[in-house]
Amino acid sequence: MKYVGKIISVSLLVAMLVLGAAAFASAETFPEEEILIIVQAAPGGVSDAVGRAMAAAAEEFLGVPIAVTNITGAAGAIAMERVKESEPDGYTIGYVPVELSMVKALGYADISPDDFDLIMRVNIVPAALTVRSDAPYQTFEEFVEYAEENPGAILVGTSGTGSIWHIAGLALEEAADVQFTYVPFDGAAPSVTALLGGHITAVTCSPTEVLSGVEAGDLNILAVLGAERTPLFPDVPTALELGYDVNVLAWGGFALPKGVPSEVYDTIADAFYQAFQSERFTGIMEDWGIELSYLDGEGFAEFANQQFEMYMDLIPRALEE
Amino acid sequence: MTDGILGIITIMIGVFLFHQAGQLPAGVLLFALDPGFFPRIIAVTLVALGGILLQQGIKKKVQHTEEPIQKETALRLACVAGLLIAYTLLWGKGFFPLNTFFFLFACHLAMKAKPLLAAISSVVLSVATYYLFTQIFRVRLF
Amino acid sequence: MQAIQHILQPGVFLYLVIGTALGLVVGTLPGLTATMAVAILTPLTFWLDYESGLAVLVGVWNSAIFAGGISAILINIPGTPASIASTFDGYPMVRQGKTGLALGINVLYSAIGGLVGAVVFMIAAFPLARFALAFGPAEYFALGLFGLSMMVAVSGASIIKGLIAGFLGIALSMVGLDPMLATPRFHFGSTQLMAGISFIPMLIGIFGLGEVAYQMITGEVSEEGTTFIASKKIGRMLVRAAEFVRTVPATIIGSLTGVVIGAIPGAGADIASLMGWEFARRASRRKKEFGTGSIEGLASTCAANNSCLGGALTTMMALGIPGDAVTAVLLGSFIMYGVRPGPAMFTERADFVFVVIGLMIMVNLVFLAGGFFFSRFIGGITLLPKPVMWSTIIILSIVGSFALNNRVFDVWVALLGGGLGFVFRKYGFPLGPIILGLILGPMVERNFRTALIISHGSFWIFLTKPISLVLILGTILALIGPTIFRKKKEDIV
Known part of the structure; x- marks a missing residue:
């Protein structure tokens, strides 16, 4: 009885070694x-x-x-x-x-x-500037005007400090010569949630992230911050078209x-x-x-x-x- | 006395944390408190709590009822711990079911299993784990 | 009406049963989580029509959360993070010889919670989603703080040791990138550590490996001290009428807490199960029993973690926002079926929404029917020889930690957790607080600092928002209340 265990373990060992060796067989043609x-x-x-x-x-x-x-x-x-x-x-x-x-x-x-x-x-994936529909500004120009009058009052939600959407905000800030306050979140989705809840004023993430909010009429996408308009929102202008040098x-x-x-x-x-x-x-x-x-x-x-x-x-x- | 030592360890962890937190750079974001702010609060609290535990330990106010670990048991536990570390160090080298088989077989023995039971159980477990994770969960093992 | 026909197709029902069965396995085995299972099964959406595909995913998701409680109860190791609180009362019940009853409560109240969640989702999706949106940084901070105050309640014999464990948990959670400025903290030059200490491997280590190590030393000192002796007789599983009546308030509180917490993005089933337990404890007349094998405690947390799923689905579908990892994966599979979650889907694809609601209701009935048998069957595995049992837990813990993120580093985290778990048990430190610290520490820190940015540095933001104010007052009351109302009965130790 004592040997049964040994026999089982040894035979299994051998079987595995064979299998293992097969895996090491040289590969001549890619992919194998x-x-x-x-x-x-x-x-x-x-x-x-x-x-x-x-x-x-x-x-x-x-x-x-x-x-x-x-x-x-x-x-x-x-x-x-x-x-x-x-x-x-x-x-x-x-x-x-x-x-x-x-x-x-x-x-x-x-x-x-x-x-x-x-x-x-x-x-x-271009960046886009999205705000709440009930905000006092309905266009990109009005937004910039508002930001100029209230430096630091615009709370821009980002997907984290140093993230690509934070960079988008910084680029816009520089191009429009305004001052934002940045609120970093753990990814883009929580920042959009905070915008929907009215805890922040704007987000600079991708149009995909805000799609359902915009369709529901809660959010308003003001400008695309990339080189070209996005097929998701063909009517939304780019910041470049409006004369602001932003391309993120x-x-x-x-x-x-x-x-x-x-x-x-x-x-x-x-x-x-x-x-x-x-x-x-x-x-x-x-x-x-x-x-x-x-x-x-x-x-x-x-x-x-x-x-x-x-x-x-x-x-x-x-x-x- | 054990509580006293645990209290001292807690204080040491707190002091270490505080020291490390002090070396973090200051923040650049407006109103966002420095990265070291919260760690310092936690560190100070730990030191305080450690102090209370130390005091309790000295006063023997709370005596944790403790059964001494038998030498043999401690040895068995150390064996399993050593096996775990070795197994993790060897992760990615060799062939998963084989490594796992030897690891589990040794673990079984360290846990006082009979060799036959250990062999059967290790074979079943290593093959089953390999199959479960690679075939069903599509995890790449080695 | 049509939706009901959709779900009652034998094929769809069969897929739901298959999903539920898979979920039972995944949930019971420590190291495998619901998220992993749902993510792995998502490619099914390529081949199955949407009713069947969703049936599998919903089945796995719901039943895995329920089944996690089985291992939490039987071997003191939560099968998924959502069952941490089930160890508080479930395991003590097993040690008192009430194995069957504990397992039975897990089945019954998980199903009740799940049904409450599904019904709330059906009748109040939009109000609930709107309420969830009211949670901003200040509210999250207050919620996290409230949760942390639970440390005192789950500390057991020594509050000081409980607090030390809790704050160590918070300290561990701070390793990695700072939540606000992304400054690396306590990483000692390692890119791996910079990504932080992953919570689930830590949890697997503390509960799984730590428990095995502890059982190895106690098992030989006193045979009575281990689960495996006590569970030889499973005993009755059904609650008696009187017991059921006693648990009604706890169940209602647990279920509703679960739905609401589930609806709040970023707070998942783990937090829901802990909070459900805590709220039920506060409301109970038998507070002292909580944590020592209270059927109310177990009922409340079982109800909370399953009702949470209905809440999470509400936010995901009504707002298009995934609140946690599982709903993020589900959102992906919705998109694969050409349905984009958001308010629009409730009008444009009402059929789809009804199918999801129907499945969420059905799955609870399915596991209610099968869960008793499964639990009784699994109860039998504790009769296995201990080395086999322990080795199974060890290998699942290790490979499970690796599989989460395909990182060997996570295996090391699990080993570290195992060491911590063992030392904590050995020296009388409670485990509840360290888990609270790990889960809630980051939530408190991040949201405290975020709220201060939003308020431009003013602390009034925490007191001028109603939800935040109520939660902060609740926290203060919880901490100070007992010392004021205590009649000098015992020292606070």
Whole structure:
């Protein structure tokens, strides 16, 4: 009886060793096993939606399953650091948001766009100025006028100090030469809630976040703070059109750790481009109201580096005021 | 006496917290209190509470009824703790079900299980955990 | 009417039962949370029509919260954060040999709470959502402060030790980025620590690993001290009529607290279950029994954490704002079905709303029917040999901590929590306060500072807002009241 246990454990050990060895078998053609996409935000948001939709759509073109994992924390720095340090074999792909160009300036982690082989930019999310409908101003000009007359009285809710929507507020403040008081929240959703409850005066987050409030008539979106009008609210002007030099947008794309073999890179980039154009992907993006804006790897790298330079200059200045 | 020592530890934690909080930079946001403000309040409270506990310990006002841990039990507990740390350090190296099997098998033995029971239970648990998390919860283990 | 037909389709009902069954497993196993299960099942929305897909998600969500109470009661380890308060009275009941009754109360009152939540959602979604919006930073601060005052009530033998535990909890919660200025605090140069100490791994460690370690030393000293002996006989599960009458006020208070807290964005089932217990305790004539195996205490918290779900869904659907992690995931799945939550959906997609309400009601009936059998069956696992039981808890705690966020760092947090939990138990520090500190510390700090920004530095903001004023007065009364009204009976220790 005593030996039964030993026999069981030994035979199991052998079985596992065989299985383990099989996993180490060399991979000649890419891809041979499951690919992992690391998303830096919790399930339920835009980043997660893009990551999962891309995973679902690209599986078909790569022929292997693609898993999605959420690693949150420190404005995405934890997830991006994980991608940066993972094996450059193509089996780990990261979703990279605008914070890719920001976390270094914020002092969270030593990460810059050059640490990655960027695959493509997928989407852009412009900032927008949203206020309550019952406010004494109904247009952007009236808002600026009000802000000029009452310096510091406008309480602008942001998704956290140093976050992209805080930067949007700061840019607007500079362009309009007014003075805001910033109220940081734990993400954009709580700031919109506070605006709906009348605890603050304005938010500078994305149009998607305020969509249901605007549709219900409680909120009023005054201006888009990006380069172009948003398809969600085609009638809302941009601040640029009105003569204020503000252009802040969040964006997202995909990246590989630096040093991926070029044929692996090409396989992934091709598959992701096909997936990007597939109906399955675009359908989900439409449901979410996500504005697609494709750039290929090279274009994305140039864009991300340009943003990186900008934030390296802007963030330290902005946070020192 | 135990309470007295616990009181001193609490005071030390409070002092450490206060010192660390003092090194935080001042705030830049209008009216938003410095990042070190709340930690300092907590630190001071901890020191005060630790002081009261120390005083109670010396006066033996509250005596926590304490059963001494037997040497053997302590050793077994230390074994499990050591195994936990080793298992976590080795996370990502090797093959998950195998690591887990050895870890659990050793844990069972440290908890005075019979070897046969330990083997069966460890096999079932390691395979079941692996299957549950990788196949059903789609978590990437190693 | 059509909605009822939708839900009564056999297929939809079957999916609801499947979801409920999955939720029972996920909820019972420590280390697996409702959020994780809902997030993992969301891709089902690709393949199932909306009635069936939502049936699975709603089933898992509701029954996982209920089932978390089973492990809280049986082994003193909350299966999900929403069941922390179930350990206060549930575990003592088991030690008194009332295992069956404790498990039965968990089933019955979770279902009652869930139904209250669903009904409030059905008849008062918009007023409730409007009320939730009244909660600004000042109100959140006052709510958090009120919650922290519970430290005294859950301290047990030594209030001083309770307070130390609580403040240590707050101190631990401060590691990471400062909530206002995003300045890294107490991270000692580590990016991992900069992201903060995750609450759930800490909870898993304190309750799961800490409890195992403690049982390892007590199990050999006194056999009576452990759960496993006491639970050999499960006993009657149904409450008697007299007991039911006694719990009516606690149940009403618990359920309503749950709905309201659930509706407030940012305060989830964990806070609801604690607050429900506290409000019921304050209102009860048998305050002293709370925390020592009171059926009222257990009933109130079981009702609160399930009624909370109806409240959370109200805010998510009526305002389009996800109040917590689960509703954020649910919101995502709504969007996948082409429905954007917000006031508009109540008119444009009323069918969808009715299906959700119907499912929220049905799921409680389903687990009410199955929960008794499941609880009795699970009650049997405590008869397993202790090493098997302990090893199961250990491995689930570790892998569960990792799986939450795919970080080995979180496993270390769980180990740290395990060490803390063990030391606390060994030296007579209560566990309730440290959990309160961890959950409410950040809420108090963030909102205190946010409120001061909004008021441009004036402290009057806390006293001029009615909700905040009432909560602050309640807190003061809770802290000072007992010392004034006490008839010099005993020392405050």
